Amino acid sequence: VTLRASAELDARQENQYTLTLRATCPGEDEVEGWLFVRVTAGQVLRCDTPFTSAEGDVVQVPADVAPRTPLYSVLPQPLGGLMVSGHFLGTCSSHKCEQLRKNNTPLILTRQGLVLAPDNGFDPSKDTQMFRLDIDVMDRHGHNCSGVVRVEVLPSRHPRVTFPEPHRSVTVTEGIGPREVVTQVHASGENVHYAILAPAAPVLFTIDEVTGEIRSTRQLEVAHALLLIQAYNTLLPTDHATATVNITVQGTDRWAPRCVPAIFVSQVAETVSPGTTLVTLRCTNSTGTGEYLRYALEGPPASRSHFCMEGPQLKVNTTLDYDLEAMATIGFQFTATIVVTAGGQPPRSTRVPVLVTVTPVNEFRPTCPNSATFTVPETAAFGNVVGRVAGTDRDYPPGSLEYSLEGGSGPTQPFSIDRRTGEIRVVGPLDSQQQKSYRLVVRLTDTHNDLDLAKRHSRLCDVSVHLQAVLDQVPVCIREVQELRIVAVSPGSRQPVTRLVCHGSSDGATLTYTITGGNEDGHFRLEGNTVIYLPNNQVEPCTFVLLVEVRGDSGAQRRSIVVALVVHVTPWSTPVPSSTTTQHTTLQKEPLVVTWTEVMWHPPAWFVAVLTISGTLLLTTLGCMAQRLLCR
Numbered sequence: 110v111t112l113r114a115s116a117e118l119d120a121r122q123e124n125q126y127t128l129t130l131r132a133t134c135p136g137e138d139e140v141e142g143w144l145f146v147r148v149t150a151g152q153v154l155r156c157d158t159p160f161t162s163a164e165g166d167v168v169q170v171p172a173d174v175a176p177r178t179p180l181y182s183v184l185p186q187p188l189g190g191l192m193v194s195g196h197f198l199g200t201c202s203s204h205k206c207e208q209l210r211k212n213n214t215p216l217i218l219t220r221q222g223l224v225l226a227p228d229n230g231f232d233p234s235k236d237t238q239m240f241r242l243d244i245d246v247m248d249r250h251g252h253n254c255s256g257v258v259r260v261e262v263l264p265s266r267h268p269r270v271t272f273p274e275p276h277r278s279v280t281v282t283e284g285i286g287p288r289e290v291v292t293q294v295h296a297s298g299e300n301v302h303y304a305i306l307a308p309a310a311p312v313l314f315t316i317d318e319v320t321g322e323i324r325s326t327r328q329l330e331v332a333h334a335l336l337l338i339q340a341y342n343t344l345l346p347t348d349h350a351t352a353t354v355n356i357t358v359q360g361t362d363r364w365a366p367r368c369v370p371a372i373f374v375s376q377v378a379e380t381v382s383p384g385t386t387l388v389t390l391r392c393t394n395s396t397g398t399g400e401y402l403r404y405a406l407e408g409p410p411a412s413r414s415h416f417c418m419e420g421p422q423l424k425v426n427t428t429l430d431y432d433l434e435a436m437a438t439i440g441f442q443f444t445a446t447i448v449v450t451a452g453g454q455p456p457r458s459t460r461v462p463v464l465v466t467v468t469p470v471n472e473f474r475p476t477c478p479n480s481a482t483f484t485v486p487e488t489a490a491f492g493n494v495v496g497r498v499a500g501t502d503r504d505y506p507p508g509s510l511e512y513s514l515e516g517g518s519g520p521t522q523p524f525s526i527d528r529r530t531g532e533i534r535v536v537g538p539l540d541s542q543q544q545k546s547y548r549l550v551v552r553l554t555d556t557h558n559d560l561d562l563a564k565r566h567s568r569l570c571d572v573s574v575h576l577q578a579v580l581d582q583v584p585v586c587i588r589e590v591q592e593l594r595i596v597a598v599s600p601g602s603r604q605p606v607t608r609l610v611c612h613g614s615s616d617g618a619t620l621t622y623t624i625t626g627g628n629e630d631g632h633f634r635l636e637g638n639t640v641i642y643l644p645n646n647q648v649e650p651c652t653f654v655l656l657v658e659v660r661g662d663s664g665a666q667r668r669s670i671v672v673a674l675v676v677h678v679t680p681w682s683t684p685v686p687s688s689t690t691t692q693h694t695t696l697q698k699e700p701l702v703v704t705w706t707e708v709m710w711h712p713p714a715w716f717v718a719v720l721t722i723s724g725t726l727l728l729t730t731l732g733c734m735a736q737r738l739l740c741r
Contacts, residue, residue: 110144120150156184156246156254165241165257168224172231172238173265173345181258183222183244216240216260224258230347231262238262270298270340272352280357280401285329294321296340296350306351307337314356323354332358359401365457366402366449368392373423373447374464378560379431380472383424390421390461394451401451408445408463411435415443416465423447423463431469432505441467471559473503475510477570481551486577487539488661495524495574498531498551504558515550515569524574526551533572541576548573584620584659584670586611592675597644599681606633606640609672611659619661625671626656633676640674644681652677 110128112118128144159166160183168181215227224242231238240260247253272294279292291314294303303321305311313334316323323336334356341349369391377387392402404418417426430436443465450458483496500510512531516522523537524547533549549572554565587610598604613620622635633655634641640655655674 118148120148124148124150154246154248154250154252154254156256160244160256160258161254162256165259167259167261169261169263170226170231171265171267172262173267173348174226174231175344176226176228176230176347177217178226179223180216180226180260181224183224183246183256183258216242218242218244222246224260230345237264268298270296270301270342270348270350272296272340272350275350275352276355277352278355278357280359281329282359283330285325285358287327288324291323291325291356292354293323294338294340294352294354296321296352298340298342298348298350300343300345301340302343304339304341305336306339307335311336323356329358334358357401365459366392366394366451368447368449368459368461370461372462372464376466376468377425377429378468378470379429380470381425381429383427385425387416387423387425387465390423390447390449392421392449392459403450405448405450406445407448408443409439411439412443412445412463416445416463418447421449429467431467432472432503436467437505443467468560469505469558471504471555471564471566474566475500475502475553475555475568477553477568481570481572482575483533483573484575484577485535485539486579487541488579489535489539491535491537493535495533495535498526498533498553498570498572500531500553500568500570502553502555502558504555506557509555509557511554511556513552513554515552522547522549524549533574539576541578544576546573546575584611584613584661586659586670586672588672589670590673590675592677594677594679595642596679597642597647597681600644600646602644604642604644606642606676607674609638609640609657609659611638611670611672613661621660623658623660624655625658627654627674642676642678647678648680650677650679 124147126146126148128146130142130144131139132142133139157166166181170178170180174180215231217225217227219225222244238261240262242258242260243255244258245253245255273296274294277292277294281291285291294316296303302318303316304318305314305316311326311334313326313329313332314323314336315326316336316338321338321340323338336354336356338352338354339349340352370388373388375387390404394402402421404421406413406416406418406423415425415427415429417424431441443463445463445465447461447463448458449461450456478499478501481496481498485493485495489495498512500512502508502510510531511528512526513528514522514524514526518525518536520537523535523539524533525536526533526549531551551570551572552567553570554567556562556565559565591607593607595604595606609622611620620638622638624633624635628634632643632645632653634643635657640657653674653676655676657672657674658669659672660669
């Protein structure tokens, strides 16, 4: 008869059990007997239910708990003579377990059943960590029980020790006495104290472990020290941080730094790239070295934005675009001052003037206009403007272009172009029946866009000139020869004589009137198509023969007509009293012949053909003779 493993005996509730036993043998009668089991009170080994469950008991602790802090007790009231042993199965981070060896467990299990925090505390991780520990408990009678403890380490809610400024450089002057504050470090966290880790035995400086003040240990001379400072939580030494402090003790300067060059003047091309070094100053202080010198750039905002200082080097900060209007406003020159200051007491400085001139670089080619098509009447006179080619160039100065006509001017290209303005003018006869349009090739060449005048860019532009046909007719005037009689009025007035009635070859054509003969004394003038007489003190009758030329809008001679005006002028006379006798004088009319000769030559077609063939033969003969001479 054995006791069931799951049985729990309690003498206070049941102190005796009566068991009835029956036994039978083959061929015999059944016999019956009794077994009395007495339960006496005593100390029994019992483990808590959560501990003995399959999941085990769970303990939650913060990550910043102090080392060797009791985390769990296996028996609330451990009995004497207990022996507790356990083995560490694994660790869980972010609820994921990983099997580890027994000797990697960070937890500590005492023989009295206490689970302690690791000697160095937990890893201050931001993730939740889980540790599982299987524990066996045995008393002196050999009774035992087993269970599982899971320790869940939560991220610390307390701020960690950190340095807001992990690196600091401090410069002081020599002569500081002992125990004077040089600088102070500060770290955030709880229960923060400070210590100097390196050098292990500081000679020049010491630190206050509570305030973080760094003080001198003796009167300072020119020296340099690098301190490694540690800040730590006194209650949790594993929570710590480090910072470096670079302390420089400078000497006292007696004079200002000396720099070479003392003034900087330079020319820089506009294409220089940012970051280019223009000059490197060589400056020395009173100790004869270039240490502990500060360089700063002063001047107008434009200069400080385009240049900067990196130590003793003056560098280009942004692009220097010569083609901007802002660059032209400052005259393509930047002025600034480099201030070099020594770090001693009192601080002394030297000023180096800077003058940088930006020079142009011909970067872009000229650009042709979007539209270059013009129309001109075939009757356009010599020198008439056909149109203007407006080329552009992105380089400064704007409009610095030269225009030229490829092939030059000639019979096949009766046009010329102004070298500066780009105006195209007529320089030869135009005939729409022979050629209705011309294709001109205009070369645009930029000038004065580079320091080297030989560096020039050009571009060819196509220009189309269309001829507008004009009817070949002369103006028509009503009465081309007129005889007029007027009586002169008082001197100093204007006296209309006649109004010419003419019309051009087409409706709305513009006509011009010009007195070409008979007005040598200036007694007449034209106002539009009206002839005006200007009276004077003339007392004798006189006759004037005026020739007025009427031109069409083309201005060509073969498209004009001459109108002859015979003007008889009777002088102005004072009225005579009524008692006097008026005498009438009859002027005898004499015929006046006006002759206008127009010379024209119309050669026959055969003459033109013979002349062309003769000229071709003559040129061929001259060419052959010249070739033979050259071959000899």
